[in-house]
Amino acid sequence: MTEDLIQQLVEDNFVIRRNGEAEVCHIDYHVEKVTALDGEGLVLETEEYLEATIKWDGCCHITFGDKGYLHLCGVYDIMAHLALIRFLWTDAAKALGIEEAEIVGEE
Numbered sequence: 633m634t635e636d637l638i639q640q641l642v643e644d645n646f647v648i649r650r651n652g653e654a655e656v657c658h659i660d661y662h663v664e665k666v667t668a669l670d671g672e673g674l675v676l677e678t679e680e681y682l683e684a685t686i687k688w689d690g691c692c693h694i695t696f697g698d699k700g701y702l703h704l705c706g707v708y709d710i711m712a713h714l715a716l717i718r719f720l721w722t723d724a725a726k727a728l729g730i731e732e733a734e735i736v737g738e739e
């Protein structure tokens with residue numbers, strides 16, 4: 633995915649609140665998924681998506697909902713996680729004959 637596509641997907645789908653401007657040890661994020669827009673594209677409704685803490689050493693603590701905790705230890709784990717989700721979806725899409733099997737933005 634290109635940086636432009638990543639930026640667009642994040643802007644279109646999520647509302648992000650960031651804490652930790654002056655914090656040197658970690659930055660915390662609260663992310664909500666946009667679930668409804670008005671006719672002009674303004675956000676009307678959101679739902680809880682995840683909480684994330686990213687630490688000075690690259691460790692990430694990410695919690696989806698009540699129990700969906702992930703510890704991703706730096707950028708390698710993050711890339712592996714993204715690759716895994718992409719692999720699982722593409723593998724299932726092929727097995728199930730889903731026609732939208734190409735991930736948009738792949739070179």
Ligand SMILES: [Zn+2]
Pocket residue numbers: 690691692703704705706
């Ligand atoms: Zn770690």
